[in-house]
Amino acid sequence: MPKIILVGVDGSDSARQAAQTAAELAAATGARLHVVTAVDEKTRVDDDVVLGDVRLLTPGERAEAIATEVANSLAGITAEVHVGLAHGKPGDALVQVAKDIQADLIVVGNRRVQGIGRILGSVATDVAHHAPCDVYIVKTV
Known part of the structure; x- marks a missing residue:
């Protein structure tokens, strides 16, 4: 287990469905659940970008907000959720985090990708x- x-x-809806399944698996097995969002440093924005009176979220802040929102939605399913x-x-980021936290299982969704011969999305394939x-x-x- x-x-x-x-x-x-x-x-994405696909990732939310995968998170729901991961939470159900964690609840059934008593496992700790780690909800992670990746941010590619190439899409970095300066921390002080402002549009009018509103400071724009950096890609890292947006990513963390997504992970937190998903984790909060899973709190009723399983007790121990980390963001x-x-x-x-x-x-690549998921594989590295799995190594860092010594994960026993990675759960990912599969997105429909256009093109013949593509069964899994690129993240699931990687x-x-x-x-x-x-990997589930x-x-x-």
């Missing part, structure tokens, strides 16, 4: 190929 479950979220921010491309642990791909399409 997994003790640490990691799920990556990006605000995290990872840096880099989503697939994670499946490089994960240091088991939630059918979300």
Whole structure:
């Protein structure tokens, strides 16, 4: 049974469905759930960007807000939910976080990707190929 479950979220319906499944698995097994959003440093914005009277959120702040919102929505399903921010491309970032926290299971959703021969989304494919642990791909399409 997994003790640490990691799920990556990006605000999409697919990721939310994967997070729901991850929370249910965590509740059933007593595992800790880590909800992580990746932010690619290439999309960095200065911290003090202002539009009118409103300061724009940095990509990191937006990513963390997404992870927090998803984690809060799962609080009633499983007791122990942690929120995290990872840096880099989503697939690579999830694999690195899994190594860092010694995750036993990574849960990802599969998005419908255009083009013949594409069964899984690129994040699910990257994670499946490089994960240091088991991967659960939630059918979300």
